[in-house]
Amino acid sequence: MDCLIKSLTPNKAAFGRHETFALRYGxxxxxxxxxxxxxxxxxxxxxxxxxxxxxxxxxxxxxxxxxxxxxxxxxxxxxxxxxxxxxxxxxxxxxxxxxxxxxxxxxxxxxxxxxxxxxxxxxxxxxxxxxxxxxxxxxxxxxxxxxxxxxxxxxxxxxxxxxxxxxxxxxxxxxxxxxxxxxxxxxxxxxxxxxxxxxxxxxxTRLKRRNHLPLAVFGYAVNEIFNHRKISTLPIAELMYGEKQGVAIGSIFRLTESELLAKLERLIERYPRVYQINETAGINQLFRDDENVESLSFLRHHYENREWVNA
Incomplete structure (x- = not known):
């Protein structure tokens, strides 16, 4: 599946196309x-x-x-x-x-x-x-x-x-x-x-633990970042804060730094063959060993098995 992240592009922006109607249930x-x-x-x-x-x-x-x-x-x-x-x-x-x-x-x-x-x-x-x-x-x-x-x-x-x-x-x-x-x-x-x-x-709008954020959604987001950036190594700080005007998982989900790291550790526990954390030149980095893992697979595990709901 293609990555669905859409980066900020100066000439591509949209405001007001919702006709002032908020998204509703259903x-x-x-x-x-x-x-x-x-x-x-x-x-x-x-x-x-x-x-x-x-x-x-x-x-x-x-x-x-x-x-x-x-x-x-x-x-x-x-x-x-x-x-x-x-x-x-x-x-x-x-x-x-x-x-x-x-x-x-x-x-x-x-x-x-x-x-x-x-x-x-x-x-x-x-x-x-x-x-x-x-x-x-x-x-x-x-x-x-x-x-x-x-x-x-x-x-x-x-x-x-x-x-x-x-x-x-x-x-x-x-x-x-x-x-x-x-x-x-x-x-x-x-x-x-x-x-x-x-x-x-x-x-x-405070940074918190967000116990109700499912690990499946967090894992999906992490994998999408790797796919979007087309890289195999990512400084953990960039997952928290993003590149300049880039997508930042920690910020989007309003996670504290310690909770972002805790969720990454849980993700590694569940997918040890996909992710690992190593220190390189004094910088904590997240490595993705399997570049072919599909983002949708994280969600499939959640919805079809319902075994791991919260991170």
Whole structure:
């Protein structure tokens, strides 16, 4: 399976394509299975009837399927990815998001997709303030866009991305602008990666142990990093913090340094023929001995065996 990480490219960025709709429970399954039955569903006049939503929500569902990399566009048009089929087909591993591993995986897919989920990529890889206000995050994202990206991007649209990220990941209260249905129907809030602070505009995103992050998803992410970088050796510090504006597992999952290392040790215990840690020139490095191991195999062990849930 091809690596699904999408690096930051100055001329490839996306903001506001979700029509301001946060990802909801059921959308990925409903949209994916509808696409399997009719690969032109999102451009069909029947889409609103079959999906049971308005036109703008149809566009949002298509966007979220692409942003989470369950569907992708190629020269032949829109098609399902291997991981999309594995998870959300009618006989998939977890089409109804009953396993928390799937939520962690969806989060990883968003945060490692700089092309279509640029704000999510930035927030979880490049924004390192553990306490912040909405305005601080929004202004930082605008600065990042102005300094690192090309093309024209509406400042208002860019800033609004922060509001949607907070709505998707934190347990916020209903307001005149955000109704109760939107709050109760956001699956990624259960990951507790962002929490409300002491005031309505104040938020926290702390590094923690993340005991509920399954080793399978962590292993999948580690393997994707190796595939993306096309290397066999990786400094552990780069897994924690990433290259400059690169994908950083520790940051995406909001792990402490000690917990990242602990999860790597557990990964090595389970896959001693694939990974090992050695010190080279005073630098702790993770080695991958088997470059042919498929990222999907880590997930397959979890979903088909259900023997090792948490790391």
């Amino acid at each position: 959308w990925l399954t409903k949209g994916f299975q509808a696409f399997q039955h009719n690969n032109e569903i999102f451009s069909s006049d029947e889409a609103t009837v079959q999906l049971g939503v308005g036109k703008n929500m149809v566009n949002a569902i298509r966007y979220w399927l692409r942003a989470t990399q369950m569907l992708e566009v190629s020269q032949d048009g829109l098609h399902a990815t291997e991981i999309g089929n594995a998870l959300f087909s009618e006989q998939g591993w977890d089409p109804y998001l009953e396993d928390e591993a799937t939520l962690w995986l969806i989060h990883w897919m968003l945060a490692s997709n700089a092309e279509l989920a640029t704000a999510w990529f930035w927030f979880f890889n490049c924004f390192h303030k553990s306490e912040f206000t909405v305005d601080e995050a929004a202004n930082s994202l605008v600065d990042f866009v102005n300094q690192e990206l090309t093309g024209k991007h509406s400042e208002r649209t860019v800033k609004n991305e922060i509001n949607l990220i907070l709505r998707m990941y934190s347990q916020t209260k209903a307001t005149a602008k955000v109704d109760l249905e939107d709050i109760l129907d956001v699956p990624l809030a259960s990951l507790q990666l962002i929490s409300a602070g002491t005031s309505p505009q104040h938020y926290l």
